[in-house]
Amino acid sequence: MIVREGKSVFKGVAIGKIFVYKKADNAVKKETVADTAAEMARFEAAKEKALGQLKGLYEKALKDVGEEEAMIFDVHQMLLDDPDYNDSIKDIIENEKMNAEYAVFMTSEQFAAMFLSMDDDYMRGRAADIKDISERVISILNGSQVSPEAMPEPVIIVAEDLAPSETVQFEKDKLLALVTQKGSSNSHTAILARTMNIPSLVTTNIEIDTAYDGRTAIVDGFTGLIYIDPDEETMEKMKEKKARADEQRALLQEMKGKETVTLSGKHIHLYSNIGGIQDVDAVLENDAEGIGLFRSEFLYLGCDDYPSEEVQFEAYKTVLSRMNGKKVIIRTMDIGADKQIDYFNLPKEDNPALGYRAIRICLTREDIFRTQLRALYRASAYGTLSIMFPMIISVKEITRIKEIVEEVKLELAREEQPMGEVELGIMIETPAAAVISDLLAPHVDFFSIGTNDLSQYTLAIDRQNQSLDSFFDPHHEAILRLIQLTIENAHKYGAWCGICGELGADMELTAKFIQMGIDELSVSPGYTLELRKRIREC
Template structure:
């Protein structure tokens, strides 16, 4: 059965759209199980009814017409209960409902299993048989396994099908989940960014000048033919006649009587040359991949190589400056910083990346620029979105394609509210963050790029709680030299002087891998990252610390922070290296003092050793993002489990309180530099816990300042006491929302817009 499963999933993955995928499933499952009927019911988009969408064995004329509600009939019962239903006599079940036009009256045996993707019941997969019998355990297990294997494929195909349908052009909605990359709402038009010579990433476009596209395609074909002929001539004396004949086969594939003719046909029908080439080549690649014979299967590689060569010439010939629409939303499989540089800033409204995380460099840059971003939108059929209307919800990490009018209206209200709020907050820039009863709370910023500096100062930042030193490393093709680092750090220190700047030592690993220093691990977040890397490579650590100390000469606003500390011994080793670096730069004539040194508390062991760590350093700083994911065992950059990541989880709040209490017991300052600090709800709780400083993205600073200036420390402590009594993050979130609303801060509450 494993081989059968593999073949069916492979064919479904190669389907051209949703209808094709559903047809493959019902045909192949029916054959694999030896049943007389196989059908699929899918839940209608945005609704609760399950539509009869595909069948082998029942009345095809009812496809798309018959439907049931959850709980109605046997199919509705499977959907409602979210578990298989296996009956030897379907009519004997109390929920049985007869549909006279389906033609199922001859089939007694019934087996239905739910199709579930990320807790969402997409539909029901059903097999039926005339024989009066119960499907055995192996058959039921096979169908359950098939459903689980196909759920993600069907989810992706359903969105793809919606995007391709005529309904979408008329406004039918599609909603795709992802991971928040940068906060804010963006409403605009999709512009697909495709990587160089990737057949699978070519966006779909229609063109008016078909003659120009035909000319470009034929020009690209001629160049590839010349390349292949040149290779054949160069190897003529080294290959046998049989091997040399292979090049003639390659040239034949490109002939007008073969693949070339198919591409030309699509171009004449209105597709642009790159899209036509991509469609035809992928179809042929998949055809070869499905072949049984190993020799023929391997020819898929040759076809792909030919297509890639032609595509590269097409891309080179059409590389003239692109005209971007207003409110452009860049969409791609994995957006990079360089793709941002190709669009004028005034045209850029938002970003959507199929891959990547909230810690990806492009997400960091987007937050610095204030561009709403969604990362990890894995179900997004991005190549089909060129020119589509889209809304990005960067607060909740969702993408809305062709939103319903009422949803679009609600998003526009959020945008207007954000603009109005930002205007109101501008007046607070030079005001201190002081509670109603006079408690002072310094607000700092997280930075990593020079682009952050201006925005941070404009928002009234009082210091830098986290400068990500890995960002300059990520932007290079080699390790920056000590002098290059010194200049980078000097620029940051001078820009904020005399305000303090907290520089975190190199924090790579996890989802931050340097291209010239790759770290390949099965479980990178529990592997070689942060201080573990730099302690194993003291030459990197010493060079970086020396650069920081030299950059601080004459300024005195440097603070050094150590990431991913999980034990006292790691801290002691790092402190020894810092002191050694200080001695070395002093011997070189640099007069800077040893700066304040702190530890990032971001793993559970550091929480429970917080007092021991605090005794050895000058301050503690909680990295709440990593601490939350380690406490909850949830990868915060994985869209599949994003709904399990709760920064207000009771365990997280208790850990945060414990760290603050430990630092105060040792008479040391404690701050926080995770996303929670930039959330008005979280900031009120952190104030009550006794944190001495909050560090956040510059765009969040005015909102947090407004929130804290509207409450008293006494009220915040009462709120914290109530929150710590709650056992569920949803209850805590509701409690905080009520508190903000009671204090006139409803505009700080961002709920998902359905």
Template sequence: MKTMLKGIAASDGVACGRVYRLDEPDLHVSQQTITDLDYELNRFRQALEATVSEIETIKTRVNKNLGADRAQVFIAQMAMLKDRDLIGNIEHQMQDRHVNAEFAVSLVSATVEDELAALADNPYLQERLTNWRAVAKRLTAHLLGVTLPDLALVSEPVIVVTHDLIASEAVAANPQQVLGFITDAGGRTSHSSILARSLNIPAVVGTQAATHELTNGELVVVNGTQGNVMVGPTTEEVATARQTMAQRVKNQRKLEKLKHFETVSRDGVGVTLAANMGTVADLPRVVASGAEAIGLFRTEFLYLDAQHLPTEDEQFEIYRRVLEKMRPRPVVIRTLDVGGDKNLPYRTSQSEANPFMGARAIRQSLAHQQVFRSQLRALIRASAFGQLKIMFPMIATLDELRQAKAIYDDERAKLTAKRVPMGEIAVGMMVEVPAAALLADRFANEVDFMSIGTNDLIGYTLAADRTNQNVAYLYQPYHPAILRLIDRVISAGHAAGIPVAMCGEMAGDPIALPLLLGMGLDEFSMAPGTILKTRQLIRQLDAHELASLAETTVNSAGTSQEVITMVQAAVPNVLK
């Protein structure tokens, strides 16, 4: 029987396929006394062989889809499975205690964890601990006859259903096999939505019930444009969905023709279309997207995906690679933005009643200057290899900005004294705190550029947590108050003679686009999969005509719906 699951439209497009649940299975083991030891040893060795084969398959696919760097972790895991001391210890437990194989694995795992956990200051051993946990989990699953869901192993087209989408899980997926995403949690600007858009995969998030109502293998149609999931569609509905999917592919091929075009409005106003990226794994998509720059490189994922604080040299190599690949196109790299919902797993952080308004982003960097200085040195050294712009996040006061700039100047002077090669570097700030937007004219005189981070600016202005389903209705990018702040920042930047960009999700929103173009925004930075659609739209718009529309909405509109109505009336044919 057909049912409809409602959620939030997170990533445009329609997808039809079978459900693949990304659930964590029950891997609880119990002790059993074994009488046929040879049988148990043979069972263990078969599971060991199956685990090695599985990890080899994952390594090969990750290497193909994401590159050799991402595959290194699986090489380390396979080495563990061939470590005779480690594997021999499991077999000895089985022989000496006459216990079942999975229980022997748990005993050895407990010992390994105790030994390595006591050496928390050793990054290599902590990484080994993480790898061992992954290995033991796979080995236990094979012994229990349980299948671990793993997007790297998916070999047929599926719709992924999970509570929330995690970047480390999603990036291992083969984009050709993952047709769509459905999650319980999330909102339009949540990390799972941003990730889906960057992969250009249709997604519906915030359903609150997907993992309870959808079963493996069930046929569904995901409509990421309307925000609904059709469960048990009819033959006709499946045919319609697949026709829509085929049309999407055709449209994408047409858009590909715009890849090497400049972004110019119908009346000749040029703007820059840039891409947001979170990891080096995103770089091939960015390069292939037709982006004219990287408008936001979120460096926090270098820290979040690691088992230890990345060293200066580790960071330098990554920044250098990105700058070289994009040269001569500019790259905006945001300094570490953790806190709120992004905490480093290997660093103890103080519990806060309201972490989104606590010690996050630039506040963390100024409080932990050793980490901040290390990142700045890596960035300055990498600047010799491309066009670098450094951006400080969540600046709220002039004192914060000046302190951050002083630390940057100090590190640059030290490296200059050592004759370290470096290039010209622009230093800017994100405007995502209302106080910074209101004082934009003061800030604009002290930076080389400003970039508006609308994801947080909207949340802070309307006092609405974008991850909270109960107040999702308040998260309104078209709210006149938001538009007034954006207009104020753009005007202040231009008065000071500096460019103003936007790197929040609003930059790729087709309703917001005519307004931002009319306000004179210089750079739009968005998910790579949105760039060509945005370029196509801008080429149909008249920037000078839209200036009056932007002025009218800023000065006259009282609600988000009024703004939407005004935009749709002004450019009806373009927004179809």
């Protein structure tokens, strides 16, 4: 039995097979081959496997985000079957006697260059698609592909780390637990685990070794341990522990349908944080009163190009419709920092957390911002929508945002597009915003405190840097004072105030937040019932 230790970010016990997730190494070597027929057979087999994966991705996208967004995977299948593309690969293998990986790579480079030289924007965009399908085939050929869609089910994922662009691809029902070498309690791995209500360990002293693939393991989210090839005694103890944890979770079901109200009669709005349409089931299952944070950037992370107005509209409309009149607060895209997207072509920065991100992108690339706002206001006709804007630090930013909003609403009114009433709010994520919250409050309907960023900016500690964990204190008096100041200033000017960061689920602070006068707490769906129980005991 092998035992490794990490930092638990969500409690629970998971028992299952390990799936080692490694980023593909697609370095291509140029090699001469003697048997060209065998090499062609290798290529054909890899191509068929890639086509099968693309078909699966098309069906998943069709279910999750609709036909328009799913079409990209249909296009990829057509490109992979294109006669000219295949003839080029065949020519390099048979006539130049080169290995399949090199043939695919050279064809990819030639075709991408051809597309990029065209005047038509649509055709230029196909260059990225050619490279995408070619990398997929090369990964299969060299055996380096360990992709989310290749996962058996169910599995315990072991990885070095997981970027937002990777986590968004996973089939949620295939995950039992997440174990990473890197990361922190505020990383996207941790946020994903909490959203899905599954055990998760970060900063784990585990080797990322494919020899672990398929081996039985136990993840104990209570102690932060993972047992690989557990002995019989450990297996029995963990099965009992899992049964007790499942029983406690079942008891929390009694909280469904009950009011989120303190013993003294104060009602707290208890909402959920989500990353996409697929998370709405968890919100409804855990009886949240609404959605306090829809991270709209995950729509962008899941695309190969800017999602169109129609794609975004369908996603927002679906969530609003499914929430059946309950409040849905959608944050405009928070791209940048640790959420990098290739097609945004963001400049490389020495300190991206303090750089070109979130509202700063929106106010300098207004075409992207207006597209999102149009989709949001069109969707507002299908439910109760609030919009909040991230990383605000000045009244000037709010003024410009509201000018753009009015212009977008006027456009839609001229087009006779139906719209509902929409609350506008901002996130308080910087000490600057908290300190001038008395100046900001008169211009908005609400504040939502993003404690993840507020904590890192207040303490000057990168929340993703695991080596600083011993210095990071989420209960630091400076953070709590800024939260108190923000709540007081919101109420002074008639705005309500909530918390949507990870501190909202910190049960040690629940009573303090209520004493401060907080109006709303928005947490990962898996924490909803436990937090309701805690509030009802305050």
